[in-house]
Amino acid sequence: MNFHGTTILAVRHNGRVTVAGDGQVTLNTTVIKHKARKVRRIYNDKIIVGFAGATADALNLSEKLEGKLERYNGNLIRAAVELARDWRTDKFLRRLEAMMIAVDATQMLLISGNGDVIEPDDPVIGIGSGGVAATAAATALLAHADVLGLDSGTIVTEAMQIASGLCIYTNTIFSIEEIQAGTGVSA
Numbered sequence: 001m002n003f004h005g006t007t008i009l010a011v012r013h014n015g016r017v018t019v020a021g022d023g024q025v026t027l028n029t030t031v032i033k034h035k036a037r038k039v040r041r042i043y044n045d046k047i048i049v050g051f052a053g054a055t056a057d058a059l060n061l062s063e064k065l066e067g068k069l070e071r072y073n074g075n076l077i078r079a080a081v082e083l084a085r086d087w088r089t090d091k092f093l094r095r096l097e098a099m100m101i102a103v104d105a106t107q108m109l110l111i112s113g114n115g116d117v118i119e120p121d122d123p124v125i126g127i128g129s130g131g132v133a134a135t136a137a138a139t140a141l142l143a144h145a146d147v148l149g150l151d152s153g154t155i156v157t158e159a160m161q162i163a164s165g166l167c168i169y170t171n172t173i174f175s176i177e178e179i180q181a182g183t184g185v186s187a
Helices: 055-071 076-089 131-143 152-166
Strands: 007-013 016-022 025-027 030-033 039-042 047-053 098-103 108-112 124-128 174-180
Touching (some): 007 047, 007 131, 007 152, 016 039, 016 047, 016 152, 039 055, 039 174, 047 055, 047 124, 055 098, 076 108, 124 131, 131 152, 152 174
Antiparallel strands (some): 007 016, 016 174, 025 030, 039 047, 098 108
């Protein structure tokens, strides 16, 4: 029995960063949950994380990241690097199967079990089974956002809708979190 997919997308635009995740959990060929929450706030609501992969593994990693953030006074880069190092080298953590996006007011990171901590060149990043479709859609929308008057929340929602139409492991029930870029203030 294999659990499949999810889609997580983060977009930074016009002073806001928005992270969305779909709610579908699929076991082999059956959807077993429609409203899973794969995006959440941590570290006094200053950081948003979204995860793709095994839910228990992702929650464990989210808790570990929060512990690292406490240790390093909210320094997301330092906490992410330390988490990735532990994830890659620790006998127990190495078995965890998940990927994570973590954002704060100034940074957007992809964290993986391979030891990767990647800050994308563009203000868009997606992971999971529908991540490529969501990233492509968000990138296209972002290119025309100012002309069309789109904010980061609209871009994320529309891109996730597009991804859900293409990826069978992505549904249209989204959990969305947003913060102001540059301040860490919740929206």
